[in-house]
Amino acid sequence: ITIHIYERNKFVLGNIDIKGNTKTRDFVIRRELYTRPGDYFSRSAIIRSLRQLSQLNYFNPEKLKPEPKPRDDNKTVDITYEVEEKSSDNVNASVGYSQAFGVTGALGFTISNFSIAQPLQGGAGQILDFQWQFGEGQRFRTFSLGFTEPWLYGTPTTLGVNLFDTRQQYIYDIEQTGASIRLGRGHIKFLDDLMRVDYTFNFQHNNVINNGGLIYYRVGVTTQFSITQTISRNSTDSPIFPTTGSNVFLSTEMSGGPLLPGNVGYHKWTLGSDWYTSLGSSRLVLYESSSFGYIDAFNSDTLIPPIDFFYMGGTGLGYINTIPLRGYDDRSIGPRDQNGNQLPARVEEKHTVELRFAITMSPIPIFVLAFAEAGNLYPDFTQADFFKLDRSYGLGARLQIQPIGVVGFDYGYGVDPIYPNLTTPSGWHFHFQFGKGF
Numbered sequence: 001i002t003i004h005i006y007e008r009n010k011f012v013l014g015n016i017d018i019k020g021n022t023k024t025r026d027f028v029i030r031r032e033l034y035t036r037p038g039d040y041f042s043r044s045a046i047i048r049s050l051r052q053l054s055q056l057n058y059f060n061p062e063k064l065k066p067e068p069k070p071r072d073d074n075k076t077v078d079i080t081y082e083v084e085e086k087s088s089d090n091v092n093a094s095v096g097y098s099q100a101f102g103v104t105g106a107l108g109f110t111i112s113n114f115s116i117a118q119p120l121q122g123g124a125g126q127i128l129d130f131q132w133q134f135g136e137g138q139r140f141r142t143f144s145l146g147f148t149e150p151w152l153y154g155t156p157t158t159l160g161v162n163l164f165d166t167r168q169q170y171i172y173d174i175e176q177t178g179a180s181i182r183l184g185r186g187h188i189k190f191l192d193d194l195m196r197v198d199y200t201f202n203f204q205h206n207n208v209i210n211n212g213g214l215i216y217y218r219v220g221v222t223t224q225f226s227i228t229q230t231i232s233r234n235s236t237d238s239p240i241f242p243t244t245g246s247n248v249f250l251s252t253e254m255s256g257g258p259l260l261p262g263n264v265g266y267h268k269w270t271l272g273s274d275w276y277t278s279l280g281s282s283r284l285v286l287y288e289s290s291s292f293g294y295i296d297a298f299n300s301d302t303l304i305p306p307i308d309f310f311y312m313g314g315t316g317l318g319y320i321n322t323i324p325l326r327g328y329d330d331r332s333i334g335p336r337d338q339n340g341n342q343l344p345a346r347v348e349e350k351h352t353v354e355l356r357f358a359i360t361m362s363p364i365p366i367f368v369l370a371f372a373e374a375g376n377l378y379p380d381f382t383q384a385d386f387f388k389l390d391r392s393y394g395l396g397a398r399l400q401i402q403p404i405g406v407v408g409f410d411y412g413y414g415v416d417p418i419y420p421n422l423t424t425p426s427g428w429h430f431h432f433q434f435g436k437g438f
Contacts, residue, residue, distance in 0.1 A: 008074075009074060009075050010040050010041070011040065011041040011070065011075065011076065011077045012038065012039070012040060012041070012075060012076050012077070013035055013036065013037050013038065013039050013040070013041055013076075013077060013078075013079065014037060014071065014076040014077060014078045015037065015078040015079075016030070016033065016035055016036065016037060016078075016079050016081075017078065017079070017080040017081070018030070018080070018081050018083065019080055019081070019082045019083070020063075020082050020083040020084055020085070021059075021083050021085060022085050023058075023085050023113065023121075023122060023123045024056075024058050024059075024083075024085065024113060024123045024125070025123045025124055025125075027154075028056075028058075028113075028123065028124060028125040029053065029081070029083070031151055031154070031156075032049065032052035032053055032055075032056065033049045033052070033053075033081070034046075034048045034049045034052070035049055035079055041068070041077050046066050046068075046079070049066070049081070050064050050066065051237055053081070053083065054237065054238050054239070055234075055236075055238075055239055056088075056125070057088045057112065057239045057240065058083075058085065058086065058088050058112075058113055059083040059084055059085060059086060060083075060084040060085075060086045060362060061238055061240070061361075062361060062362055063082070063083065063084035064081070064082075064083060064084075065081075065082045066079055066080070066081055066082075067079065067080040067081075067082060086402075087402040088112045088113060088402075089109070089110060089111045089112055089113070089402075090108075090109060090110045090112075090402070090405040091108075091109045092106060092107070092108050092109070092405055092434070104133065104134065104135045104140060105133070105134055106131070106132065106133040106134075106434075107131075107132045108129075108130050108131035108132055108133075109128075109129075109130055110127070110128070110129045110130075110405075111127065111128045111129075112127050113125060113126075114126040114127060114128040116128075116147070125150060125151065126147070126148065126149050126150070127146075127147070127148040127150070127160075128146075128147055129144070129145070129146040129147075129148075130144070130145050130146075131143070131144045132144075139168075139169040139170070140167070140168055140169065140170070141165075141166065141167040141168075142164070142165070142166040142167075142320065143164065143165045143166070144162060144163065144164040144165075145162070145163045145164075146160060146161065146162035146163070147160065147161050147162075148160035148161075148182070156185060156186040156187045156196075157183070157184070157185050158182065158183065158184035158185070158186070158198065159181075159182070159183060160180075160181070160182035160184075161179070161180075161181055161182075162179065162180045162181075162182070163178075163179050164176070164177070164178060164179070164180075164204075165177045166307075166320060168307065168320060169210075170319075170331075171212040171214065171342075172208065172210060172211050172212040172214060172217055172306050173208070173209040173210035173212070174206065174207065174208050174209065174305065174306055174307055175206075175207045175209065176204050176205065176206050176207075176305070176307065177204060177205045178202060178203050178204025178205060178224075179202075179203055179204075180200055180201065180202040180203070181200070181201045182198055182199070182200045182201075183198070183199050183201075184196055184197060184198035184199065184230075185197055185198075192233060194233050194234060194235050195231065195232065195233045196231075196232055196233075196234075197229070197230070197231050197232075198228075198229070198230045198232070199227060199228070199229055199230075200227070200228040200230070201226075201227055202224070202225070202226045202227070202228070203223075203224070203225055204223075204224045205221070205222075205223060205224075206221065206222045206223070206224055206264065206305050207220075207221050207222075208220060208221075208222075208305070208306065211306075214306075214341075217306045217344075218303060222262070222263050222264050222303055222305070223261075223262045223263060223264070224255055224256070224262050224264040224305065225255065225256065225260040225261050225262040226253055226254060226255035226256075226260065226264075227253070227254055227260065228251060228252065228253040228254075229251070229252045229253075230249055230250070230251045230252075231249065231250050232247070232248065232249035232250075233246070233247070233248050233249075234246075234247045235247075236274075236276060240361070240365050240400065241285070241356075241358055241361060241365060241367060242276040242285070242287075243276055243278040243282050243285050244276055244277070244278055245276055246273065246274060246275045246276065247273070247274040248272070248273045248274075249270075249271075249272050249273075250269075250270070250271050251268075251269070251270040251271075251272075252267070252268070252269055253267065253268040253269075253270075254266075254267050254268075255267075255268075255308075256298065256302055257298045257302075258298070263302070263303065264302065264303050264304070264305060265297060265298040265299070265302030265303070266295055266296060266297045266298065266302065266303075266304045266308065267295070267296060267298065268293070268294070268295040268308065269293065269294045269295075270291065270292070270293045271291065271292045271293070272289070272290070272291040272292075273289065273290050273291075274287070274288070274289045275287070275288045275289070282358075283357060283358040284355075284356070284357050284358075285355075285356045285357075285358075286353070286354075286355060286356075287352070287353070287354040287355075287356055287369075288351075288352070288353050288354075289350075289351070289352040289353075290350070290351045290352075291323070291348070291349070291350045292348065292349055293310055293347065293348040293349075294346060294347050294348075294381070295308060295309065295310070295346050296346055296380070304344075306344075307320055307321055308321070309344045309345050309346065310323065310334070310345040310346070310347070310348040310377050311323065311331045311333075311334065311345070311377075312324075312325050312331070312333035312334060312345075312348065312350070312375055312376075312377050313325050313328040313329055313330050313331050313332040313333040313334075313418075314326075314328060314329055314330030314331065314332070314429075314431065315330070315410075315431045315432070315433050316330070317330075317432070317433060317434060319331060323348060323350055323375065325350065325373060325375045325390065325392065326371065326373065326392050326394060326396075326410050326412035326429070326431050327373075327391075327392025327393070327394060327412035327413050327414035327415070327426055327428075327429055328390065328392065328414045328418060328426050328429065329418075329426070329429070332418050332426075333375065333376060333377055333390055333418060334376075334377035335377060335378060335379045335383070336419065336420055337420075338420055338421075340419050340420060343379055344379065345377035345378060345379065346378070346379060346380050346381075347377065347378040347379075347380060347381055347384045348375070348376075348377050348378075349375055349376055349377075349378075349384075349386055349389070350373065350374070350375030350376075351373060351374050351375065351389070352371065352372075352373040353371065353372050353373070354369045354370065354371045355369060355370045355371075356368075356369045357369070364399055364400065364401060365398075365399065365400045366397070366398070366399040366400075367397070367398055367399075368395070368396070368397045368398075369395070369396045369397070369398070370393075370394075370395055370396075371392075371393065371394055371395075371396060371410070371412070372391070372392070372393040373391070373392055373393075374389035374390060374391040374392070375389055375390060376388060376389045376390055389416075390414065390415070390416045390418065390426075391414075391415040391416055392412045392413060392414045392415060392426075393412065393413055393415070394410055394411050394412030394413055394428075395410070395411055396408060396409055396410035396411070396412075396431075397409050398433075405434070406433070406434075407433070407434060408431075408432070408433035408434075409430075409431070409432060409433070410430070410431040410433070411428065411429075411430050411431075412428070412429055412431060413425075413426075413427065413428050413429075414426025414427060414428075414429065
Protein backbone atom coordinates (compact mmCIF):
# COMPACT_ATOMS: atom_id res chain seq x y z
CA ILE A 1 0.00 0.00 0.00
CA THR A 2 1.35 3.38 -0.97
CA ILE A 3 -0.16 6.42 0.75
CA HIS A 4 0.28 9.74 -1.05
CA ILE A 5 0.08 12.87 1.09
CA TYR A 6 -0.27 16.30 -0.48
CA GLU A 7 0.30 19.26 1.85
CA ARG A 8 -1.85 22.29 1.33
CA ASN A 9 -1.37 25.83 2.58
CA LYS A 10 -0.72 26.50 6.23
CA PHE A 11 -3.56 28.53 7.66
CA VAL A 12 -2.64 31.89 9.15
CA LEU A 13 -4.67 33.51 11.91
CA GLY A 14 -6.61 36.58 10.86
CA ASN A 15 -9.02 38.36 13.20
CA ILE A 16 -9.17 37.32 16.85
CA ASP A 17 -12.54 38.42 18.18
CA ILE A 18 -14.11 38.23 21.66
CA LYS A 19 -17.82 37.92 22.32
CA GLY A 20 -19.90 37.86 25.50
CA ASN A 21 -17.74 39.88 27.90
CA THR A 22 -20.00 42.42 29.59
CA LYS A 23 -17.57 43.56 32.31
CA THR A 24 -14.05 42.35 31.58
CA ARG A 25 -12.18 44.60 29.17
CA ASP A 26 -10.97 43.16 25.87
CA PHE A 27 -7.30 43.80 26.68
CA VAL A 28 -7.56 41.72 29.86
CA ILE A 29 -8.69 38.76 27.75
CA ARG A 30 -6.34 39.32 24.83
CA ARG A 31 -3.20 39.39 26.97
CA GLU A 32 -4.00 35.83 28.10
CA LEU A 33 -4.43 34.47 24.57
CA TYR A 34 -1.77 32.42 22.78
CA THR A 35 -3.42 32.94 19.39
CA ARG A 36 -2.40 36.20 17.69
CA PRO A 37 -3.03 37.57 14.18
CA GLY A 38 -0.29 36.50 11.79
CA ASP A 39 0.60 33.29 13.66
CA TYR A 40 0.03 29.89 12.07
CA PHE A 41 -3.12 28.10 13.22
CA SER A 42 -2.37 25.83 16.17
CA ARG A 43 -4.84 23.72 18.10
CA SER A 44 -2.48 23.55 21.09
CA ALA A 45 -2.38 27.38 21.19
CA ILE A 46 -6.20 27.46 21.35
CA ILE A 47 -6.24 24.89 24.18
CA ARG A 48 -3.63 26.89 26.11
CA SER A 49 -5.67 30.07 25.58
CA LEU A 50 -8.77 28.40 27.01
CA ARG A 51 -6.76 27.28 30.05
CA GLN A 52 -5.54 30.83 30.65
CA LEU A 53 -9.07 32.22 30.42
CA SER A 54 -10.29 29.56 32.83
CA GLN A 55 -7.53 30.43 35.32
CA LEU A 56 -8.78 34.03 35.43
CA ASN A 57 -11.96 32.73 37.09
CA TYR A 58 -13.95 35.55 35.48
CA PHE A 59 -15.94 33.28 33.15
CA ASN A 60 -18.06 30.15 33.30
CA PRO A 61 -15.55 27.43 32.29
CA GLU A 62 -18.30 25.26 30.79
CA LYS A 63 -19.27 28.09 28.41
CA LEU A 64 -15.79 28.95 27.10
CA LYS A 65 -15.91 28.20 23.39
CA PRO A 66 -13.59 29.05 20.47
CA GLU A 67 -15.13 29.34 16.98
CA PRO A 68 -12.59 29.01 14.11
CA LYS A 69 -13.95 30.31 10.77
CA PRO A 70 -11.84 29.76 7.61
CA ARG A 71 -12.01 32.50 5.00
CA ASP A 72 -12.72 31.92 1.32
CA ASP A 73 -9.06 32.45 0.39
CA ASN A 74 -8.28 29.03 1.90
CA LYS A 75 -5.28 30.57 3.69
CA THR A 76 -6.68 32.50 6.63
CA VAL A 77 -8.80 31.53 9.61
CA ASP A 78 -10.54 33.87 12.05
CA ILE A 79 -11.21 32.86 15.66
CA THR A 80 -13.96 34.13 17.94
CA TYR A 81 -13.74 33.38 21.66
CA GLU A 82 -17.18 33.27 23.25
CA VAL A 83 -17.26 33.84 27.03
CA GLU A 84 -19.94 34.10 29.69
CA GLU A 85 -19.19 36.41 32.61
CA LYS A 86 -19.63 35.16 36.17
CA SER A 87 -19.10 36.76 39.55
CA SER A 88 -15.64 36.11 40.97
CA ASP A 89 -15.79 38.66 43.80
CA ASN A 90 -16.20 37.60 47.42
CA VAL A 91 -17.90 39.41 50.28
CA ASN A 92 -17.69 37.68 53.64
CA ALA A 93 -19.21 38.25 57.06
CA SER A 94 -19.07 35.48 59.62
CA VAL A 95 -19.40 34.73 63.32
CA GLY A 96 -17.88 31.66 64.98
CA TYR A 97 -16.31 30.29 68.10
CA SER A 98 -12.65 29.53 68.70
CA GLN A 99 -11.35 27.52 71.64
CA ALA A 100 -8.53 30.01 72.12
CA PHE A 101 -10.19 33.33 71.27
CA GLY A 102 -13.84 32.79 72.19
CA VAL A 103 -16.44 34.34 69.88
CA THR A 104 -14.79 35.39 66.62
CA GLY A 105 -16.01 37.36 63.65
CA ALA A 106 -14.86 38.40 60.21
CA LEU A 107 -15.69 41.07 57.66
CA GLY A 108 -14.05 41.48 54.29
CA PHE A 109 -14.20 41.47 50.53
CA THR A 110 -12.06 40.50 47.56
CA ILE A 111 -12.69 42.19 44.22
CA SER A 112 -10.72 40.08 41.76
CA ASN A 113 -11.66 42.02 38.60
CA PHE A 114 -11.13 45.54 39.88
CA SER A 115 -10.18 48.76 38.10
CA ILE A 116 -8.48 51.48 40.10
CA ALA A 117 -9.17 53.95 37.26
CA GLN A 118 -12.90 53.10 37.15
CA PRO A 119 -13.66 51.48 40.52
CA LEU A 120 -17.44 51.43 40.01
CA GLN A 121 -17.20 49.56 36.70
CA GLY A 122 -14.21 47.26 37.25
CA GLY A 123 -13.11 44.83 34.56
CA ALA A 124 -9.38 45.70 34.45
CA GLY A 125 -8.20 42.49 36.10
CA GLN A 126 -6.74 44.15 39.19
CA ILE A 127 -7.32 42.79 42.72
CA LEU A 128 -8.50 44.74 45.76
CA ASP A 129 -8.63 42.87 49.05
CA PHE A 130 -9.76 43.89 52.54
CA GLN A 131 -9.98 41.53 55.52
CA TRP A 132 -10.80 42.17 59.17
CA GLN A 133 -11.03 39.35 61.73
CA PHE A 134 -11.53 39.80 65.43
CA GLY A 135 -11.92 37.73 68.59
CA GLU A 136 -13.68 38.14 71.88
CA GLY A 137 -12.25 40.80 74.19
CA GLN A 138 -9.64 41.92 71.62
CA ARG A 139 -7.76 38.64 72.16
CA PHE A 140 -7.48 38.25 68.41
CA ARG A 141 -7.43 40.89 65.68
CA THR A 142 -6.12 40.96 62.15
CA PHE A 143 -6.54 43.69 59.56
CA SER A 144 -5.18 43.78 56.03
CA LEU A 145 -5.66 45.92 52.94
CA GLY A 146 -4.05 44.97 49.65
CA PHE A 147 -3.96 45.94 45.96
CA THR A 148 -2.44 43.90 43.11
CA GLU A 149 -1.78 44.78 39.47
CA PRO A 150 -1.05 41.43 37.69
CA TRP A 151 0.04 43.00 34.39
CA LEU A 152 2.18 46.06 35.06
CA TYR A 153 2.58 48.22 31.94
CA GLY A 154 1.07 45.47 29.78
CA THR A 155 3.72 42.89 30.70
CA PRO A 156 3.27 39.74 32.85
CA THR A 157 4.82 41.59 35.81
CA THR A 158 2.94 41.59 39.10
CA LEU A 159 3.02 44.51 41.54
CA GLY A 160 1.25 44.19 44.87
CA VAL A 161 1.07 46.35 48.00
CA ASN A 162 -0.32 45.20 51.36
CA LEU A 163 -0.80 46.87 54.76
CA PHE A 164 -1.50 44.75 57.84
CA ASP A 165 -1.98 44.90 61.60
CA THR A 166 -2.45 41.88 63.89
CA ARG A 167 -2.86 41.21 67.62
CA GLN A 168 -2.94 37.72 69.08
CA GLN A 169 -3.33 36.76 72.74
CA TYR A 170 -3.04 32.98 72.94
CA ILE A 171 -0.63 31.80 75.61
CA TYR A 172 1.58 34.68 74.46
CA ASP A 173 0.51 38.24 73.58
CA ILE A 174 2.03 39.62 70.36
CA GLU A 175 1.24 42.57 68.11
CA GLN A 176 2.55 43.05 64.56
CA THR A 177 2.16 46.03 62.24
CA GLY A 178 3.75 46.49 58.84
CA ALA A 179 3.63 46.60 55.06
CA SER A 180 4.83 44.49 52.15
CA ILE A 181 5.53 44.98 48.45
CA ARG A 182 5.43 42.08 45.98
CA LEU A 183 7.10 41.99 42.56
CA GLY A 184 6.63 38.97 40.33
CA ARG A 185 7.06 37.76 36.79
CA GLY A 186 5.13 35.03 35.01
CA HIS A 187 5.36 33.33 31.62
CA ILE A 188 9.13 32.81 31.92
CA LYS A 189 9.52 31.25 28.50
CA PHE A 190 13.28 30.58 28.59
CA LEU A 191 12.68 28.35 31.66
CA ASP A 192 9.08 27.16 31.48
CA ASP A 193 6.08 29.15 30.29
CA LEU A 194 4.08 27.85 33.26
CA MET A 195 6.60 29.10 35.84
CA ARG A 196 6.67 32.36 37.73
CA VAL A 197 8.99 34.02 40.26
CA ASP A 198 7.81 36.38 43.00
CA TYR A 199 9.73 38.52 45.47
CA THR A 200 8.06 39.97 48.56
CA PHE A 201 9.74 42.74 50.54
CA ASN A 202 8.33 43.02 54.04
CA PHE A 203 8.74 45.39 56.97
CA GLN A 204 7.01 44.91 60.29
CA HIS A 205 7.09 46.07 63.88
CA ASN A 206 6.83 43.24 66.43
CA ASN A 207 5.84 43.73 70.05
CA VAL A 208 5.82 40.67 72.32
CA ILE A 209 3.82 42.09 75.22
CA ASN A 210 3.65 38.85 77.21
CA ASN A 211 5.43 35.58 76.48
CA GLY A 212 3.02 33.54 78.60
CA GLY A 213 5.88 32.17 80.67
CA LEU A 214 7.51 30.57 77.60
CA ILE A 215 11.22 31.25 77.93
CA TYR A 216 11.71 30.61 74.21
CA TYR A 217 9.93 33.89 73.35
CA ARG A 218 11.54 37.14 74.49
CA VAL A 219 9.39 40.03 75.67
CA GLY A 220 10.07 43.32 73.90
CA VAL A 221 9.90 45.32 70.68
CA THR A 222 11.71 44.27 67.53
CA THR A 223 11.90 45.51 63.94
CA GLN A 224 11.90 43.03 61.10
CA PHE A 225 12.99 43.39 57.48
CA SER A 226 12.61 40.34 55.25
CA ILE A 227 12.63 39.26 51.63
CA THR A 228 10.87 36.16 50.31
CA GLN A 229 11.51 34.47 46.97
CA THR A 230 8.84 32.12 45.65
CA ILE A 231 9.35 29.97 42.56
CA SER A 232 6.16 28.25 41.40
CA ARG A 233 4.78 26.26 38.50
CA ASN A 234 1.04 25.86 37.97
CA SER A 235 -0.28 23.55 35.24
CA THR A 236 -3.79 22.95 36.64
CA ASP A 237 -6.73 23.26 34.28
CA SER A 238 -9.08 25.17 36.59
CA PRO A 239 -8.86 27.30 39.74
CA ILE A 240 -12.24 26.02 41.04
CA PHE A 241 -12.15 22.23 40.56
CA PRO A 242 -8.83 21.14 39.02
CA THR A 243 -8.93 17.75 37.31
CA THR A 244 -5.42 17.55 35.84
CA GLY A 245 -2.04 19.15 36.36
CA SER A 246 -0.03 20.23 39.37
CA ASN A 247 0.95 23.24 41.43
CA VAL A 248 4.48 23.16 42.85
CA PHE A 249 6.29 25.93 44.74
CA LEU A 250 9.46 26.62 46.71
CA SER A 251 9.46 29.60 49.06
CA THR A 252 12.64 30.96 50.68
CA GLU A 253 12.43 33.76 53.25
CA MET A 254 15.35 35.62 54.78
CA SER A 255 14.83 38.04 57.67
CA GLY A 256 17.72 40.14 58.96
CA GLY A 257 20.89 38.13 58.75
CA PRO A 258 24.02 39.38 56.97
CA LEU A 259 22.18 41.48 54.37
CA LEU A 260 19.11 43.06 55.99
CA PRO A 261 18.73 45.40 58.99
CA GLY A 262 16.58 44.77 62.07
CA ASN A 263 17.05 42.68 65.20
CA VAL A 264 15.09 39.68 63.92
CA GLY A 265 17.15 37.16 61.97
CA TYR A 266 16.10 33.80 60.53
CA HIS A 267 15.80 31.83 57.30
CA LYS A 268 12.63 29.91 56.40
CA TRP A 269 12.12 27.32 53.65
CA THR A 270 8.81 25.90 52.45
CA LEU A 271 8.31 23.31 49.69
CA GLY A 272 4.80 22.35 48.61
CA SER A 273 3.15 20.38 45.80
CA ASP A 274 -0.44 19.65 44.75
CA TRP A 275 -1.24 17.00 42.13
CA TYR A 276 -4.57 16.34 40.40
CA THR A 277 -5.41 13.18 38.42
CA SER A 278 -8.69 12.58 36.62
CA LEU A 279 -9.99 9.03 37.19
CA GLY A 280 -11.74 8.43 33.91
CA SER A 281 -14.14 11.34 34.37
CA SER A 282 -13.90 15.10 34.82
CA ARG A 283 -16.06 14.72 37.93
CA LEU A 284 -13.90 12.15 39.77
CA VAL A 285 -10.45 13.40 40.77
CA LEU A 286 -7.60 12.11 42.95
CA TYR A 287 -5.87 14.95 44.80
CA GLU A 288 -2.46 14.50 46.45
CA SER A 289 -0.60 17.15 48.43
CA SER A 290 2.67 17.33 50.37
CA SER A 291 4.50 20.11 52.18
CA PHE A 292 7.76 20.46 54.06
CA GLY A 293 9.06 23.45 55.99
CA TYR A 294 12.08 24.52 58.00
CA ILE A 295 12.93 27.68 59.97
CA ASP A 296 16.00 28.53 62.04
CA ALA A 297 17.84 31.57 63.35
CA PHE A 298 21.11 32.73 61.79
CA ASN A 299 22.75 32.64 65.19
CA SER A 300 21.87 32.38 68.87
CA ASP A 301 21.73 36.17 69.32
CA THR A 302 18.97 36.78 66.77
CA LEU A 303 15.26 36.30 67.37
CA ILE A 304 12.50 34.34 65.70
CA PRO A 305 9.08 35.93 66.44
CA PRO A 306 6.70 33.39 68.03
CA ILE A 307 4.21 33.78 65.21
CA ASP A 308 6.75 32.66 62.59
CA PHE A 309 7.22 29.17 64.01
CA PHE A 310 5.10 26.35 62.58
CA TYR A 311 1.66 25.50 64.01
CA MET A 312 -0.65 22.67 62.94
CA GLY A 313 -4.07 21.23 63.67
CA GLY A 314 -7.74 21.84 62.95
CA THR A 315 -8.63 24.12 60.03
CA GLY A 316 -6.53 27.16 60.94
CA LEU A 317 -9.69 29.29 60.82
CA GLY A 318 -9.33 32.18 63.26
CA TYR A 319 -5.59 31.59 63.70
CA ILE A 320 -2.50 33.04 62.02
CA ASN A 321 0.04 30.87 60.18
CA THR A 322 -1.57 27.57 61.12
CA ILE A 323 -1.32 24.47 58.89
CA PRO A 324 -4.66 22.61 58.79
CA LEU A 325 -4.81 18.96 59.88
CA ARG A 326 -8.31 17.59 60.21
CA GLY A 327 -9.27 15.23 63.01
CA TYR A 328 -7.42 17.27 65.66
CA ASP A 329 -8.04 20.42 67.70
CA ASP A 330 -6.71 23.74 66.45
CA ARG A 331 -2.95 24.10 66.92
CA SER A 332 -2.80 20.87 68.94
CA ILE A 333 -0.11 19.16 66.81
CA GLY A 334 3.56 19.62 67.62
CA PRO A 335 6.35 18.96 70.10
CA ARG A 336 5.55 19.15 73.81
CA ASP A 337 7.45 18.82 77.06
CA GLN A 338 6.55 16.28 79.73
CA ASN A 339 4.00 18.68 81.21
CA GLY A 340 2.15 18.96 77.91
CA ASN A 341 3.33 22.50 77.07
CA GLN A 342 4.00 23.17 73.39
CA LEU A 343 7.58 23.76 72.27
CA PRO A 344 8.67 25.89 69.30
CA ALA A 345 8.43 23.90 66.05
CA ARG A 346 11.11 24.54 63.42
CA VAL A 347 10.32 21.63 61.07
CA GLU A 348 6.96 20.72 59.52
CA GLU A 349 5.72 17.87 57.34
CA LYS A 350 2.25 17.13 55.99
CA HIS A 351 0.69 14.79 53.39
CA THR A 352 -2.90 14.66 52.12
CA VAL A 353 -4.79 12.35 49.78
CA GLU A 354 -8.37 13.14 48.75
CA LEU A 355 -10.84 11.44 46.45
CA ARG A 356 -13.12 14.17 45.10
CA PHE A 357 -16.41 13.85 43.27
CA ALA A 358 -18.09 16.89 41.71
CA ILE A 359 -21.86 16.80 42.11
CA THR A 360 -22.36 19.91 40.00
CA MET A 361 -20.19 22.75 38.70
CA SER A 362 -22.92 25.19 37.63
CA PRO A 363 -24.47 27.38 38.87
CA ILE A 364 -23.02 26.49 42.31
CA PRO A 365 -19.89 24.29 42.31
CA ILE A 366 -20.38 21.46 44.83
CA PHE A 367 -18.21 18.43 45.47
CA VAL A 368 -17.85 15.78 48.17
CA LEU A 369 -14.61 14.14 49.27
CA ALA A 370 -13.03 11.36 51.30
CA PHE A 371 -9.65 12.20 52.79
CA ALA A 372 -6.68 10.70 54.57
CA GLU A 373 -3.87 12.90 55.82
CA ALA A 374 -0.93 12.91 58.18
CA GLY A 375 1.46 15.50 59.52
CA ASN A 376 3.68 16.53 62.39
CA LEU A 377 5.93 19.28 63.73
CA TYR A 378 9.40 18.85 65.20
CA PRO A 379 11.68 21.04 67.36
CA ASP A 380 14.55 20.74 64.85
CA PHE A 381 16.08 18.37 62.30
CA THR A 382 18.02 16.39 64.90
CA GLN A 383 14.74 15.39 66.60
CA ALA A 384 12.67 14.94 63.44
CA ASP A 385 11.18 11.53 62.69
CA PHE A 386 9.53 11.90 59.28
CA PHE A 387 7.74 8.57 59.66
CA LYS A 388 6.13 9.46 63.00
CA LEU A 389 3.06 11.33 61.81
CA ASP A 390 -0.30 12.14 63.36
CA ARG A 391 -2.86 10.52 61.05
CA SER A 392 -6.51 11.17 60.29
CA TYR A 393 -9.26 10.24 57.85
CA GLY A 394 -12.83 11.29 57.16
CA LEU A 395 -15.40 12.79 54.82
CA GLY A 396 -16.16 16.32 53.70
CA ALA A 397 -17.95 18.61 51.26
CA ARG A 398 -17.23 21.93 49.55
CA LEU A 399 -19.47 24.43 47.81
CA GLN A 400 -18.84 27.89 46.43
CA ILE A 401 -21.57 30.45 46.98
CA GLN A 402 -21.07 33.85 45.38
CA PRO A 403 -20.38 36.34 46.76
CA ILE A 404 -19.68 34.51 50.04
CA GLY A 405 -16.91 32.27 48.71
CA VAL A 406 -16.06 28.68 49.59
CA VAL A 407 -17.91 26.96 52.44
CA GLY A 408 -16.59 23.59 53.62
CA PHE A 409 -17.52 20.87 56.09
CA ASP A 410 -15.30 18.01 57.27
CA TYR A 411 -15.82 15.21 59.77
CA GLY A 412 -12.45 13.69 60.59
CA TYR A 413 -11.12 11.04 62.94
CA GLY A 414 -7.73 11.67 64.56
CA VAL A 415 -6.00 8.30 64.88
CA ASP A 416 -3.14 9.28 67.20
CA PRO A 417 -2.92 10.87 70.69
CA ILE A 418 -1.37 14.34 70.87
CA TYR A 419 -0.24 14.59 74.50
CA PRO A 420 2.70 12.76 76.09
CA ASN A 421 1.84 9.61 78.06
CA LEU A 422 -1.65 9.56 76.50
CA THR A 423 -2.78 6.47 74.58
CA THR A 424 -6.31 7.41 73.53
CA PRO A 425 -6.72 8.73 69.96
CA SER A 426 -7.82 12.26 69.21
CA GLY A 427 -11.18 10.92 67.98
CA TRP A 428 -13.86 12.49 65.80
CA HIS A 429 -13.90 16.23 65.14
CA PHE A 430 -16.24 18.36 63.05
CA HIS A 431 -14.52 21.14 61.07
CA PHE A 432 -16.06 24.14 59.38
CA GLN A 433 -14.18 26.09 56.73
CA PHE A 434 -15.13 29.48 55.39
CA GLY A 435 -13.65 31.56 52.61
CA LYS A 436 -10.80 29.16 51.79
CA GLY A 437 -10.04 27.70 48.38
CA PHE A 438 -11.13 24.22 47.27
